[in-house]
Amino acid sequence: xxxxxxxxxxxxxxxxxxxxxxxxxxGVTKRFGDFVAVDDLSLDIYEREFFALxxxxxxxxxxxxxxxxxxxxxxxxxxxLDGQDLCGIPPHKRPVNMxxxxxxxxxHMTVEANIAFGLKQDGMPKPDIEKRVGEMLRLVKLEQFAxxxxxxxxxxxxxxxxLARSIAKRPKxxxxxxxxxxxxxxxxxxxxxxxxxLQYELGMTFVxxxxxxxxxxxxxxxxxxMDKGKVLQVATPAEIYEAPNSRYVADxxxxxxxxxxxxxxxxxxSMRIADAGGALTIxxxxxxxxxxxxxxxxxxxxxxxxxxxxxxxxxxxxxxxEIWDIGYVGDMTIYHVKLxxxxxxxxxxxxxxxxxxxxxxxxxxxxxxxxxxAGVVLIR
Amino acid sequence: MQGSWSRFNIVSLILGFAFLYLPIxxxxxxxxxxxxxxxxxxxxxxxxxxxxxxxxxLLDAAWVTARVAFISATVATVLGTMAALALTRYxxxxxxxxxxxxxxxxxxxxxxxxxxxxxxxxxxVNFDRGFATVTxxxxxxxxxxxxxxxxxxxxxxxxxxxxxxxxLGATPVKAFFQVTLPIxxxxxxxxxxxxxxxxxxxxxxxxxxxxxxxxxxxxxxxxQVRLGVTPEINAVCTILIAIVTIGVITAAIVNKRREVQRLxxxxxxxxx
Numbered sequence: 001x002x003x004x005x006x007x008x009x010x011x012x013x014x015x016x017x018x019x020x021x022x023x024x025x026x027g028v029t030k031r032f033g034d035f036v037a038v039d040d041l042s043l044d045i046y047e048r049e050f051f052a053l054x055x056x057x058x059x060x061x062x063x064x065x066x067x068x069x070x071x072x073x074x075x076x077x078x079x080x081l082d083g084q085d086l087c088g089i090p091p092h093k094r095p096v097n098m099x100x101x102x103x104x105x106x107x108h109m110t111v112e113a114n115i116a117f118g119l120k121q122d123g124m125p126k127p128d129i130e131k132r133v134g135e136m137l138r139l140v141k142l143e144q145f146a147x148x149x150x151x152x153x154x155x156x157x158x159x160x161x162x163l164a165r166s167i168a169k170r171p172k173x174x175x176x177x178x179x180x181x182x183x184x185x186x187x188x189x190x191x192x193x194x195x196x197x198l199q200y201e202l203g204m205t206f207v208x209x210x211x212x213x214x215x216x217x218x219x220x221x222x223x224x225x226m227d228k229g230k231v232l233q234v235a236t237p238a239e240i241y242e243a244p245n246s247r248y249v250a251d252x253x254x255x256x257x258x259x260x261x262x263x264x265x266x267x268x269x270s271m272r273i274a275d276a277g278g279a280l281t282i283x284x285x286x287x288x289x290x291x292x293x294x295x296x297x298x299x300x301x302x303x304x305x306x307x308x309x310x311x312x313x314x315x316x317x318x319x320x321x322e323i324w325d326i327g328y329v330g331d332m333t334i335y336h337v338k339l340x341x342x343x344x345x346x347x348x349x350x351x352x353x354x355x356x357x358x359x360x361x362x363x364x365x366x367x368x369x370x371x372x373x374a375g376v377v378l379i380r
Numbered sequence: 381m382q383g384s385w386s387r388f389n390i391v392s393l394i395l396g397f398a399f400l401y402l403p404i405x406x407x408x409x410x411x412x413x414x415x416x417x418x419x420x421x422x423x424x425x426x427x428x429x430x431x432x433x434x435x436x437x438l439l440d441a442a443w444v445t446a447r448v449a450f451i452s453a454t455v456a457t458v459l460g461t462m463a464a465l466a467l468t469r470y471x472x473x474x475x476x477x478x479x480x481x482x483x484x485x486x487x488x489x490x491x492x493x494x495x496x497x498x499x500x501x502x503x504x505v506n507f508d509r510g511f512a513t514v515t516x517x518x519x520x521x522x523x524x525x526x527x528x529x530x531x532x533x534x535x536x537x538x539x540x541x542x543x544x545x546x547x548l549g550a551t552p553v554k555a556f557f558q559v560t561l562p563i564x565x566x567x568x569x570x571x572x573x574x575x576x577x578x579x580x581x582x583x584x585x586x587x588x589x590x591x592x593x594x595x596x597x598x599x600x601x602x603x604q605v606r607l608g609v610t611p612e613i614n615a616v617c618t619i620l621i622a623i624v625t626i627g628v629i630t631a632a633i634v635n636k637r638r639e640v641q642r643l644x645x646x647x648x649x650x651x652x
Contacts, residue, residue, distance in 0.1 A: 071543055091546040092555075104544035108562045117558075118548030152645040169548065 028077035039229035052220035097171040103162035105150040300375030305347035318369040411614035441600035452518035453575035460526025495588030509591030526571035533567035
C-alpha cells in the first residue's frame, strides 16, 4: 500500500465522516483594536487527539489557545466543546486546563500545594487530594521534591510540576503553550516523547501551541499551520511535509527547493512544467487542478534529489550544475548545487557508507535528478 | 584612583553625614541631660523619660497618633492597593491618564493646600472636626503613596500566575486572595508602613483638620515647643526615633536574609 510518510496510523477520526469533533472553532474572529489576530477561522479537533498549532510568532496561535481557555473572548464566531458553546463561560468554569509557557508556578506554595491548588478549588475531600497529589508526583517523578518551593527546582523539574498541576484535575482538554520552550535541546527531546506517552496513557485531548516544527512533527497527530490569523493547512505531520498545500506551508516546514514555471503539457497522470529559469522542463505527477499556461510551483525536498557526477539513465528529470558548497553533518551531507542560470538547489544525501570512492567535491560538475512523484505541484 | 579613599571623599562624607545626623544626635544626647535647660549639659540622667510617662497630655497625644496612624494606614493601604490594581490591570479605559494623574497629584501637592481644602470641605458639609476628620485626611494623602509602591510591584507581576489560578478553577476573588495578594504582600506591607510613618509625623494636615480632643503627638510637641523646649520633648522624640530605627533595621535584615536564602536555594537547584 502506498502512503505518505513511513508511519501507519490507526487513529484517524478526522477521516471518519461519522466522527463528531470534540472542539470546534466556527468562524472565529478576534480583533485587538485594528489588529486582527484570528481571522474567520474554523477548525475541528477530535477527542483524544494530540493537536498542534504551528506558526511563526504573531500568527494568532496563542490567541486561539487563550480563547479556548477563556482568557480572551472571540469578537465573533463560536467555540464549541463537546457540543457546548463556550462563549461567555469564564475560565474558572471551563473543563480545560492550561500549562503556561512561563509555567506560572505559584512561588509562595510548595510543589505539593501547587499541584493541590486546583483540586482544593473544586472542594475535593482532603484524603482524596493527598492521594491524587501523590499520584501526580509519582507520574512526573518528583516524589522527593514535594515540600520544595518552585525556586528550589531546576528548569526541567519546574516544567514537570507545571504539567502535574495542569493534569491533576483530569481536564477533558489540556492546553499547552510552548511547553518545552524553556528547556535545553536534550531535555526537550526526552520530554517530547514523555508527553506523547502521557497523553496516550491519560486519554486526554492535547492542544499544543508551538513555533518549533520538529516538536509539532514528533508529538502531534495532526498539525494546523497558521499564518496571519488563518489556518493554511490541517493535516498529519507526514501530509504536511510530503504534500503541503501552499508555498508558505512547504517553506515553513522543513527545507524545500521551489521551481516556478508554467504548465506546458498535460495528460491524465502527468504534466510538464516549463521552468521559468529555462534550465529544465519538469515532468511531474498531475495532481493539481490546472490548465495549460498556468503558473505553478514545483516544490521538492532536498532529500528527494539525487546528486551524481554523470546523468543517470532513465530519470524523467535531470539538470546540470556546479557543486557550490558542501555541508557535512555526519549522518548526511548537504550539497548546494549552482545551476547554470545562477539558482542554488539544495540536495541532501544520507551517508549510509563510511567510505566513498571518488566523492564529489567543490566546483565539480554534477547532475541533480529526481522522479516525477518526488515533489508536489503547488498553485498558490 | 578608583575605590581608594581620597581626602576629598572622606571630608565630603563626614560633612554630608554631619549635616544629616548632627541635629538628631544632639537631640538624643540632650534627652539624657540632668538639667532642665536644653542647651547646658549637667550630667547623665533618665529622669525626663520617667517624667514623660506621667505627662498625661503627651501620652494622650501619643495614643491618638497611634490610633490615627493605624487606622489611616490600613484604610489607605486597601484603597491604594485597589487603585494600583485598577491602574495596572485596565490599561485601556477611558480617562486612565486623568485618573492616574489624579491619584498621584497629592504626592506633589503642598500639604498646606491639602490641609486647607480638606478643612474647607469638612466645614462645608458641617462635619465636626476631631479624630475622624484627621483620620480621613491622613487616608487621603497617604493613599497615593501606597498606590505608587504597590503599582511598581504590580508592573513586574506575572499576570499568568493569576490566569493559572483562574484556569485551575479559582474564582477571581479567590485568585486574588490566594495568589496575587500573597505574592505582592511585601509591597503592600511596605506601603502600609510608609502610610503609617507619614501619618505619625504629619503636622500640617493634622493641624488643619483636627479638632478638640484629637491632638496628635506632632501637634502637641509643636505647641509645647512654642512655650519652651523641655528635655521631655527630647525624650519623646528619642523614643520615636528608636521605634522608627528598629522598624527599618528589622525590615532590612528580614529582607536581606530572605534574599540570601533565595539565592542559595536557586544555586542549589541549578546544581541538581
